Amino acid sequence: MTSPPRRLPGEGTAHTVEQSAGELARLAMARMDETLGWYRELSAAQRSQVGLVAQAGISQFVEWLRQRERHAPSAISIFANAPQELTRAVSLRHTLDLVRTVVDVVEARATSLAGPGDEQLVLESVLRFSREIAFAAAEVYAGAAEARGAWDARLEALVVDAVLRGEADDSMQSRAAALGWDDVAGVTFVVGRAPLAASSPDAPAATVDSLRRAARHLGVEALAIVQRDRLIAIVGGTRDPLPVVEHVADRFGPGPVVVGPTVPHLFAAGRSARAALSGLTAAVAWPGAPRVVESDELLPERALAGDLPARRRLLDRAHRPLTESAQSSQSPLLETATAYFEHGGSLEASARALFVHPNTVRYRLARITDVTGYDLTRPRDAWAVRVAVTLGRLGGTGATPGPAVGLSDAGQPAPVGRRGLEESSNL
Known part of the structure; x- marks a missing residue:
């Protein structure tokens, strides 16, 4: 059923409103300057753009007042002269403040503008028009937000791909700045399997949006992409990322979620990425790995898989302190560790092999913990030190493990390629 035409005000009223459009716009601008703090903080150019929007709105109202259509004209034309950047400087809430201010000004002048008997009609027309404009403004801002979201997702994919490739160049810097990451400190690379449902278009x-929201709820920043079967996140703004990753771990698919070392800023995140990706590849060798695991906890597996930086780090952490103790006047820690391994972790058997008291072995084990951070009475720590000792001895013979599957000869993740980038950015 067709709605009846809208009742029009008298010609005198319409003419008076039309003649007063400029004055109404001037009064509205003065009222905004008087009552809206955010408006006063805008630059001169932005204030001018807001003024154009207000004038366009009043002009559209005058035009609509003479027409019989019940619905107000599309507000797209009202915002047409305003640049897209204005939606960043002026929020939807501010735009509604603008609409409310103009309505208040017109309402205050309704009696003097309307002819006899048209006062209520003018008031109703103002309220109906302002309602339509408010809904249209929400639509404009929703469209702008959607466009920004798509562009940000593309930038995000490019930044993450640059981190994966270790390309901390000017283009990455500008993209990071556009995302607000140019001054984010405490950056950590996190990787795990993508959720099984992430294969749908x-x-x-939805996965990366959920992860970002969860991270921001904890007060940290997060970049995230789904790349083939991997969910990759870069967490920023914290030096202690483990609680954050544990909180968002349910966004990842099955299997371990590997946390790389924290680096000072995004442009150094390549090191964190290499460690985390190497850890994800090597985690299959540790069936009992925790759900959230630091890449350094996977040093033995990474070293055996051919990750040369992991091999060097494991040797520096576990093998070198033991060999240095053997060359100094300190206790022969390397000899003690070897005996402890070869005798199944038995204090008494190790003591007999070393011709010392069991308490001496106990003391030396404590010293090993002090200098390496590994407690040989714990099976996992003993395994790490045993791998380090073995690799250290192989290094003395010139033997070098080959590169790990999925790693380049330099022990770095192989580049993802154009196809991987397209898949990761097709959000």
């Missing part, structure tokens, strides 16, 4: 965007 819309799932990657």
